[in-house]
Amino acid sequence: MLIDKNLTSTGERLRRARILAGISTRRAFEEKYHISANTLQGWEQGKNPLSKKGAKRIIEALKREGLMCSLEWLMHGQGVPPRAFEKAEVVNEADLENLLSQMHLQEEQAIYQELQTFKTHNPHAIIITVSDDGMTPFFKPGDYVGGIRFTKSDDIQHYLGEPCIIELEDHTILIRHLYATPYEDTYTLSCTNLNAKQTPLVIPNAKIISAAPILWHRRRLKV
Numbered sequence: 001m002l003i004d005k006n007l008t009s010t011g012e013r014l015r016r017a018r019i020l021a022g023i024s025t026r027r028a029f030e031e032k033y034h035i036s037a038n039t040l041q042g043w044e045q046g047k048n049p050l051s052k053k054g055a056k057r058i059i060e061a062l063k064r065e066g067l068m069c070s071l072e073w074l075m076h077g078q079g080v081p082p083r084a085f086e087k088a089e090v091v092n093e094a095d096l097e098n099l100l101s102q103m104h105l106q107e108e109q110a111i112y113q114e115l116q117t118f119k120t121h122n123p124h125a126i127i128i129t130v131s132d133d134g135m136t137p138f139f140k141p142g143d144y145v146g147g148i149r150f151t152k153s154d155d156i157q158h159y160l161g162e163p164c165i166i167e168l169e170d171h172t173i174l175i176r177h178l179y180a181t182p183y184e185d186t187y188t189l190s191c192t193n194l195n196a197k198q199t200p201l202v203i204p205n206a207k208i209i210s211a212a213p214i215l216w217h218r219r220r221l222k223v
Contacts, residue, residue: 011044013074014058017082018044021065033061050075078219111144111218118216124149126165126212128173132198134191135163135175143219145175147212153185156211163192165212175214181205 018040023029026037026044035057042048050058055074062069062082069082119125127146130139139145147165150156156178164178166189176189181204189203 008077009046010050010075010077011046013077014040014050015044017058017062017067017069017074020082021062021067023065029061033057033064035061072219076219114216114218115144115146118146122146122148126167126173126210127216128165128175130175132174132196134193134196134198134201136193136196138163138192139175139214139217140219143217145214145218146216147214149210149212151210156187156208159211159213160187162213165214166206167209167211169207169209171209176203178211187211 018026018029023032026040029035029040030037035054039048039054043050043054052071052075055071059069059071059074067082072078073081115127119127125146126149127144130141130143130145133141145165149165149167150159157180160178160180162178163175165173165175166178167173174189176191179188179190181188183205186205186207189206191198191201194201
């Protein structure tokens, strides 16, 4: 099954998944799954945002039509695209869990291949798993991120204001926005999430070993 990778909006992905499931009209979807055609139209055309609760109802309906779709793909376009399965394949919770485990394995394998390709083409690459919530919603705990490491101040200056993978003098590695200070070779590091559990939210006058602007980002599959 081919899925267009240019489906940039939630509404486009929702419409494509509905059609792939064999439900050609919104009215037919309403009659079968009791989600009004007007509500569905609002979601698909981007007039109203698709809530997580609504997405879960859609995913459950698609599953009954023989289409496995992950919440992460539908909401954010990340993870494994929809795939068809025979309805008879999933007869109980154990079978469903096994199918989802296979999808997770496929996703991990895809991430590993991307990671290796990134490292092969970038000798100074650094790749880490996000460990805190300081940069949510852009980078969440468990996400993979990669960048090209720079150690010279003249190079680092080009990436001020951008999210970077930063190595501090004590070899702590974290993701933060990088800003200049009045002092030579020091930087201010800042979170985007003002409600982050980690403190401090801002690290002033930090001395760093390297900074790597984030060029590669992958989020694990969630279903």
